[in-house]
Amino acid sequence: MKVWYYSLIFIHMKAINFNPVDFEPVRQIALQFPDSSDSLSHYDTPSVKIKKNLLCRLHENGEWIAIRTDFESRERFLEEYPESCFITPHYKDYPYICLYVNSYSKELLKEVLETGFNAIKEKKKN
Numbered sequence: 001m002k003v004w005y006y007s008l009i010f011i012h013m014k015a016i017n018f019n020p021v022d023f024e025p026v027r028q029i030a031l032q033f034p035d036s037s038d039s040l041s042h043y044d045t046p047s048v049k050i051k052k053n054l055l056c057r058l059h060e061n062g063e064w065i066a067i068r069t070d071f072e073s074r075e076r077f078l079e080e081y082p083e084s085c086f087i088t089p090h091y092k093d094y095p096y097i098c099l100y101v102n103s104y105s106k107e108l109l110k111e112v113l114e115t116g117f118n119a120i121k122e123k124k125k126n
Contacts, residue, residue, distance in 0.1 A: 018062030020046050022101045026065055029110055030055055033117045053120045056113065064098045068116035071095055081108055095119060 023046045030036055030048035036055065041047040047057035056067040064086075069077070074097045077085045084104040085097055097112060104112075 016043050016060045018045055018058055018060055020058070022062060023058040023065065025106070026056055026058075026067075026109060026113070029106075030113050033113075036117075050117060050120045053123075055116050055120065058101075059098070062101065064100050066091065066096050066098050067112050068119055069095055069097050069112060070115060070119045070122075073097075073112075073115040073119075077108075077112060084108060085112075 027038070027046065027048055031038070033050060033055070035051050036048055039047045039049045039054075041054065041057040043060040045058045045060050048055045054068060056065055058065050074087070074095065077097055078087070081104070084099050086100070087096070087098055091098065099109070099112065
C-alpha cells in the first residue's frame, strides 16, 4: 500500500510548465486540414484533433510537441532530422513523433502534420 501511495505522489509532482504560444505555429497549420478543431489534451495542453482523433499536442513540460504520423514516415523523420525529431519510450509503440519546440523548419512541420492527417484519414477508411 505504501508503494502505491508514494507512486501516486510522484505522478502528481510531474512538471507542468508550458506556454501555449509555443504551439501557435503548429496550430495555425494543423487547423487548415478538413475536420480539424482546437482542443485540450492532458493537463489542459493545447492540441488539434481531426474529428475525435488527436493530430498533435504540446507536451505539458513545454519542451516538445507530439504529432501523429505513421511508423514508416517516423523512421524517415528520425533519420533525416535528428536535431528536431525524437520519440520517447511512451510513444515507441504508437504512431507519433516528437518535435522539439522551436527547432523545426516550417517545411518539416507541414510535412509531419500532413503525414499525420493522412494517417488519420487512412485509419478511418479501414
